[in-house]
Amino acid sequence: MSQATLGDDDELFGEAANEMREDVEASLEKAWTALPDDDDIWETDADNVLGVLNGLNSALDAGDAEAHLRDAKKWFTMGKRADAFEDADDLEAEIADLETAIEDIAAAGEQVGVLTSTIPALRGTLEEAGPDESDAGE
Incomplete structure (x- = not known):
């Protein structure tokens, strides 16, 4: 192989590495954008607890955050194994932060789901508990 060919290969590899990093960054941005807005989980117009839940x-x-995260991890893994990134620590940290955010959202969703099914039953139990109003006057 000639020196010119090797130089071209290095240049092509550098371009591919840059494109791979851009793909990872674009997928991460799409994933962050797909997460719920903080105001959407904080503010409510509901009239009762069940409506809030x-x-x-x-x-x-x-x-689609999980799908975008998967794309980011796929391209990141490929780039890291090919030693295509000069510095991948920032990408690795952002992937970890995004994974944590998605896991936290899923865990909160599970807890809210439990409450959503528990609260109506609790209300029914409390309505039925205590002295019978018709017996109060006797």
């Missing part, structure tokens, strides 16, 4: 349960949806 149902609204919160709907808001706690990571949407």
Whole structure:
């Protein structure tokens, strides 16, 4: 192989590495954007607890964030194994942060789901508990 060919290969590899990093960064940005907005999980217009819980349960949806995270991890893994990134620590840290955010959203969704099914039953139990109002006057 000639020196010119090797130089071209290095240049092509550098371009591919840059494109791979850009793909990882683009997928990460799409994933962050797909997460629920903080106001959507904080503010409510509901009139009762069940309405709040149902609204919160709907808001706690990571949407396409997991798919975008998977794309980012796929390209990151490929680039890291090919030793294509000069410095990948920032990407690795952002992937970890995003994974944590998605896991937290999923865990909160599970907890809200439990409450959503528990609260109506608890209300029924409390309505039935205590002295019978018709017996109060006797």
